[in-house]
Amino acid sequence: GVVEACLLHMLKRRAAGFLRTDKVAALFTKVGKTYTVAGDICKKVQELQQQVESRKNQPNGQEPLKRQGSATSRSPVLTPQAIKHLWVRTALIEKVLDKIVQYIVDNCSKYYEKEALLADPVCGPILASLLVGPCALEYTKLKTADHYWTDPSADELVQRHRIHGVHGRQDSPAKRPALGIRKRHSSGSASEDRFAASAREYVESLHQNSRTHLLYGKNNVLVQPKDDLEAIPGYLSLHQSAESLTLKWTPNQLMNGTLGDSE
Numbered sequence: 001g002v003v004e005a006c007l008l009h010m011l012k013r014r015a016a017g018f019l020r021t022d023k024v025a026a027l028f029t030k031v032g033k034t035y036t037v038a039g040d041i042c043k044k045v046q047e048l049q050q051q052v053e054s055r056k057n058q059p060n061g062q063e064p065l066k067r068q069g070s071a072t073s074r075s076p077v078l079t080p081q082a083i084k085h086l087w088v089r090t091a092l093i094e095k096v097l098d099k100i101v102q103y104i105v106d107n108c109s110k111y112y113e114k115e116a117l118l119a120d121p122v123c124g125p126i127l128a129s130l131l132v133g134p135c136a137l138e139y140t141k142l143k144t145a146d147h148y149w150t151d152p153s154a155d156e157l158v159q160r161h162r163i164h165g166v167h168g169r170q171d172s173p174a175k176r177p178a179l180g181i182r183k184r185h186s187s188g189s190a191s192e193d194r195f196a197a198s199a200r201e202y203v204e205s206l207h208q209n210s211r212t213h214l215l216y217g218k219n220n221v222l223v224q225p226k227d228d229l230e231a232i233p234g235y236l237s238l239h240q241s242a243e244s245l246t247l248k249w250t251p252n253q254l255m256n257g258t259l260g261d262s263e
Contacts, residue, residue, distance in 0.1 A: 010116035
């Protein structure tokens with residue numbers, strides 16, 4: 001969206017097209033007539049748009065969309081946000097967005113007014129340079145909107161860890177120990193310190209995600225769920241997001257995988 005805003009800043013009417021509502025599409029199409037890299041992107045976007053249209057015509061929407069990018073990529077169905085920014089997104093995943101923007105900057109007089117951002121002798125080249133890094137990445141796992149609002153439960157995270165750990169060697173030094181370990185209050189040894197640190201890192205990894213920041217964590221915090229039940233030790237953590245603070249508590253039994261039939 002930010003890249004599109006830069007591309008649309010003071011774009012000439014001739015470049016944007018008089019009747020085109022999608023001015024980014026008009027710009028890419030016009031650039032594609034003289035620049036083969038942009039022309040290839042135009043073809044890929046047109047194919048994707050055809051797939052989107054054919055999917056809309058499907059009664060149940062069962063036909064999967066092919067993701068723009070390499071042949072080895074596997075992508076879910078394009079979201080409305082992805083379709084909205086389809087031109088820039090396709091050029092980014094194809095790793096040519098920086099080249100296209102650089103071409104536009106080099107030929108800015110054809111497409112932009114003199115006061116435009118991309119026509120600026122400093123800002124234009126800077127924008128093209130900033131896009132080199134994102135275009136060097138492999139977008140094999142793009143986050144969807146539901147990732148921002150859902151956080152997997154501790155039980156699911158533990159199961160993922162176990163499934164991943166099955167493929168590793170049993171005697172692997174990187175394998176994390178069970179989380180029931182308590183550090184002894186003695187002089188201790190270096191190995192004990194490493195075990196405690198490894199367990200702590202694993203617990204923290206269960207509670208960290210891309211939208212919140214872990215502020216504080218403490219293990220063996222007792223919680224009594226009912227009056228007639230004994231207090232249960234667990235891991236207490238405090239998280240900060242953009243909107244609020246969240247307090248989480250996960251039983252040690254759940255993390256150790258020994259919950260059994262307990263309620």
